[in-house]
Structures are given as structure tokens and as C-alpha cells.
Amino acid sequence: ETGVTQTPRHLVMGMTNKKSLKCEQHLGHNAMYWYKQSAKKPLELMFVYNFKEQTENNSVPSRFSPECPNSSHLFLHLHTLQPEDSALYLCASSQDVQGWSTEAFFGQGTRLTVV
Amino acid sequence: EDQVTQSPEALRLQEGESSSLNCSYTVSGLRGLFWYRQDPGKGPEFLFTLYSAGEEKEKERLKATLTKKESFLHITAPKPEDSATYLCAVQASGGGADGLTFGKGTHLIIQP
Numbered sequence: 001e002t003g004v005t006q007t008p009r010h011l012v013m014g015m016t017n018k019k020s021l022k023c024e025q026h027l028g029h030n031a032m033y034w035y036k037q038s039a040k041k042p043l044e045l046m047f048v049y050n051f052k053e054q055t056e057n058n059s060v061p062s063r064f065s066p067e068c069p070n071s072s073h074l075f076l077h078l079h080t081l082q083p084e085d086s087a088l089y090l091c092a093s094s095q096d097v098q099g100w101s102t103e104a105f106f107g108q109g110t111r112l113t114v115v
Numbered sequence: 116e117d118q119v120t121q122s123p124e125a126l127r128l129q130e131g132e133s134s135s136l137n138c139s140y141t142v143s144g145l146r147g148l149f150w151y152r153q154d155p156g157k158g159p160e161f162l163f164t165l166y167s168a169g170e171e172k173e174k175e176r177l178k179a180t181l182t183k184k185e186s187f188l189h190i191t192a193p194k195p196e197d198s199a200t201y202l203c204a205v206q207a208s209g210g211g212a213d214g215l216t217f218g219k220g221t222h223l224i225i226q227p
Contacts, residue, residue, distance in 0.1 A: 004158075033214055042119070043159075043202070045214035056214060090158050101206060103149055104215060106158035 003027040006091050006107035013081065014115055021076040021110045023091030031096045032074040033104065034066060037088040049074060050096055081114045088112075117142045121203050121218035128193055128225050136188040136201055136221045144208030148186050149215060150179050151202040159202055162188075193225045 004025045013019050025032065034046040048056035049068040063085075065077040074091055088111050092104040118141045128134055140148065147166050151159035163172045165181040172179050176197065178189040188201055200222045204215035 006158075035214075040219070042219045043204075043215075043217040045216070048214050058214075092158075101146070101213060103147075103161050103164050105161060106151075108158045109156075111156070 004091060004093055004105050004107035006089075006110050008110060009108065010111045010113075012113045012115060013078070015081060015083070017081075018077070018079040020078065021089055021091075021112075023074040023076075023107055025072055025074075025091075025093040025105075025107075027093055027095075027105060029093035029095045029102075029105075030071050031094045031101060032068060032071070033092040033094075034074065034076055035090040035092060035106075037090055037109070043090065047076075078112075081112075083114050086112055086114045117205060117207050117216040119203055119205055119216055119218035121201075121221050123221060124219065125222040126224070128190075128223070130194060130225055130227050131192050133189070133191045133193070135190070136203075136223070138186040138188070138203030138218060139184060140186070140203075140205045142205045142207045142216070146206040146208045146213070148181055149204045149206070150186070150188055151204065153200045153202055153220070162201075190223070193223075195225045195227050198223055198225045 007022045031050045035043045037043050046060045047066045067075040088109045090109045091107045094104040095102045120139045122137045150162040153159045163179040168183045176191050180187045200220040202220045204217045
């Protein structure tokens with residue numbers, strides 16, 4: 001039990017589908033993140049939420065839409081994806097204290113395959 | 116732009132054969148350097164945080180060190196269960212929660 005839970009663990013979707021990834025953290029943290037991990041590439045930061053406010057969007061295509069209804073939950077809404085979007089999507093959380101952030105804890109990820 | 120380079124990309128060792136993994140970084144003001152372990156199909160597992168040059172941290176067979184330009188993860192007398200991909204990441208100075216910049220990782224295999 002890592003304290004960060006992601007569902008589903010595996011997802012196969014067509015390019016015209018709409019789906020959502022869910023992340024829940026049980027650590028009492030106030031910052032949450034979405035990362036993308038593709039083969040042979042480093043983890044790429046996608047979105048940052050601090051106190052439920054989006055503070056960073058790393059030029060992510062609009063077919064990815066994040067939502068953070070509270071500091072414990074984070075969603076990633078997906079629509080009209082491309083095959084190159086197939087990857088492991090990781091959620092993480094950390095505690096931001098007066099501008100300093102503790103280490104991030106990661107969920108197990110959602111393995112997404114776009115067909 | 117923050118950059119993290121890890122070497123080697125892959126390393127195969129015999130059980131008990133000690134070695135070191137390297138993480139070179141370029142960052143506009145280092146807030147912290149992080150080491151993670153990642154097993155296949157799983158999320159990264161936090162190992163260490165280092166904040167300033169000269170700092171060292173240990174956990175079982177692992178020891179992490181930090182200089183102004185690089186970090187090393189020393190593995191002493193490794194066992195097969197230490198096989199994993201080891202990721203290095205940096206966090207730059209700035210206000211509020213910032214994401215991490217990761218290297219590509221070192222894939223470590225320990226043969227019995």
C-alpha cells in the first residue's frame with residue numbers, strides 16, 4: 001500500500017472513446033501530479049495541482065484534461081487519443097510547505113493502450 | 116532548462132559485486148535530488164532525498180551521495196532482489212509545488 005491509489009490499472013481504448021483515470025491519495029498531501037512514462041523516455045511531468053489549483057501544464061495536448069475536485073482526488077480525462085499516447089500514466093502526491101515540497105509518492109500507474 | 120543524465124543505461128552485476136550508478140544534473144537552483152526504485156509495471160518507490168553537496172544517506176545496501184554537479188548511488192554487495200530500474204530526479208528552486216525532472220534511469224540486473 002503506497003498511499004496513492006490509481007484506477008484502473010490497465011485500460012484499452014479506441015481513438016474515439018472517452019475515458020477517465022482516477023487517483024486518490026491517503027497521505028494528507030496538498031499537491032498532486034500527473035506524469036507520463038513512455039518506453040525509452042524519462043518520466044514527463046504533465047500537470048501539477050497545488051491546493052486544488054492547477055499550477056503547471058507542460059504543453060500537454062488538450063485531449064488530456066485534468067480535474068482536481070479536492071486535495072485527495074485527481075482525475076485525467078481522455079478523449080480522441082492517438083496511438084502514441086499509449087504509455088504508463090503515473091499519479092503522485094507531495095506536501096508543499098511554504099514553498100518547499102517533500103518527496104513525491106507515486107501510485108502504481110495506469111497502463112493505457114490506444115488502439 | 117533542467118537536465119538529468121544517468122549512466123550507465125544498463126548494468127549487469129554478479130551477486131555481491133559492488134558498484135555505483137551516476138546521476139549528472141543541470142538545474143537552476145537545486146531544491147532537492149531524489150532517488151527512486153522502479154520495478155517492472157509498477158510506480159517509482161521513493162528511496163532518498165539529498166539537499167546539499169556533501170550530504171550522504173544510507174538504506175540497507177544503498178548509499179546516496181551528492182556533489183554540486185552529480186549524485187552517486189552506491190550499491191554494496193547487491194542481491195538479486197536489488198534488480199530494478201533506479202531513477203534520479205531533481206527539483207528546482209521556486210515557489211510552490213514543482214514537479215520533478217527525471218533521468219531515463221539505470222536498469223540494474225543482479226545475477227545470482
